[in-house]
Each structure stands twice: as C-alpha cells, then as structure tokens.
Amino acid sequence: MSKLLVERCARLCIWELIREKKLDAKSLLSSGSLDVTINIKVGILETEKSIRETLYFTYSNTNFNGRRVWFKCPYCNRRVGCLYIPFYSDKVLCRQCHNLAYSSQNLHRNRFLDYFQKFERKQKKIEKKLDNKWLRIPTKMKLICSFLDITNKAKEEMPKILRPFRKYLTR
Ligand SMILES: [Zn+2]
Numbered sequence: 001m002s003k004l005l006v007e008r009c010a011r012l013c014i015w016e017l018i019r020e021k022k023l024d025a026k027s028l029l030s031s032g033s034l035d036v037t038i039n040i041k042v043g044i045l046e047t048e049k050s051i052r053e054t055l056y057f058t059y060s061n062t063n064f065n066g067r068r069v070w071f072k073c074p075y076c077n078r079r080v081g082c083l084y085i086p087f088y089s090d091k092v093l094c095r096q097c098h099n100l101a102y103s104s105q106n107l108h109r110n111r112f113l114d115y116f117q118k119f120e121r122k123q124k125k126i127e128k129k130l131d132n133k134w135l136r137i138p139t140k141m142k143l144i145c146s147f148l149d150i151t152n153k154a155k156e157e158m159p160k161i162l163r164p165f166r167k168y169l170t171r
Pocket of ligand 1 (some may be wrong): 073075096097
C-alpha cells in the first residue's frame with residue numbers, strides 16, 4: 001500500500017510555531033502541556049476542521065546549558081519536531097504513528113529504481129544461462145535476442161517512467 005505523503009497533511013512544527021511567536025518556549029517547558037484548538041484546512045476540497053487537542057512537550061539539553069523544546073507524540077511518546085494531521089484523521093501524531101511517507105521525491109526515486117531493477121534482474125538471469133558452455137548456438141542466439149528485447153523494452157518505456165521527473169530534468 002502506498003503511504004500518504006507528509007506534504008499532504010496539516011503539520012505542526014514546534015520551532016516554526018516558536019519562531020512565529022505562536023508558542024512560547026519558556027512557558028511550554030514550565031507547563032509541559034498545552035490545550036489547543038487547531039483550525040486547519042484538509043484534503044483536496046480543503047474542508048476546514050477544528051480539532052481540540054492537548055499537546056505535550058519535552059526538552060533536550062543543548063551544549064550551552066540551554067534547553068531545546070520538542071513535541072512529545074501522544075501515541076509513541078517519542079520526542080519529535082513536527083506533528084501531523086492527515087485528512088482522514090483527527091489525531092495529532094508523529095509521522096511514524098500516522099505511517100506517512102517522507103517526501104514525494106523519495107517515492108519517485110524508489111519507483112525509478114524498482115523499474116530498472118526489474119529489467120536488470122531479467123537480464124542477469126539470461127546472462128547466467130549464457131554462461132553455460134554446453135549451450136548450442138541456436139539456443140545462445142535465442143537468449144541473446146531476448147536480452148536485446150529487454151533492453152529495447154526498457155528504452156521504450158523510459159519516457160513513461162521519466163514523466164514524474166520531467167520537472168527535475170528541464171531547466
Ligand atoms: Zn508517534
């Protein structure tokens with residue numbers, strides 16, 4: 001099953017919120033939690049939803065006797081910088097608890113690799129068969145032809161598979 005992308009979800013990033021002065025790091029550390037109402041637009045239709053949630057905070061020590069504030073995921077208790085709300089859920093959880101994929105680029109890259117590996121595997125199989133020194137010439141020719149067929153098929157399908165990357169390829 002393909003995962004929902006992080007970019008498709010509403011996101012709360014703690015340092016962003018502090019930078020924008022929507023949260024105050026000092027008071028977060030003293031209280032440890034905060035009841036909030038989050039108004040977000042979600043999904044393709046951008047329907048608005050309002051979520052009441054208690055956010056929990058924790059901290060790590062920095063090199064210079066300072067403290068860095070983090071969200072605590074309410075489900076796994078891990079310390080995280082960002083919490084997410086997918087369109088199908090009212091839960092404010094970390095990326096892993098929502099099972100979200102990190103970025104569209106990574107997904108494309110995997111699909112890209114899968115594609116080439118598929119052809120590579122087929123060609124390796126043929127190469128193995130060709131290593132057999134007892135093979136008769138007609139059989140050898142047949143195998144070489146199917147090896148070339150695979151190469152041609154990969155070339156034919158190339159534009160289709162490259163479509164999502166077009167924006168990276170043109171300048
Ligand atoms: Zn979590």
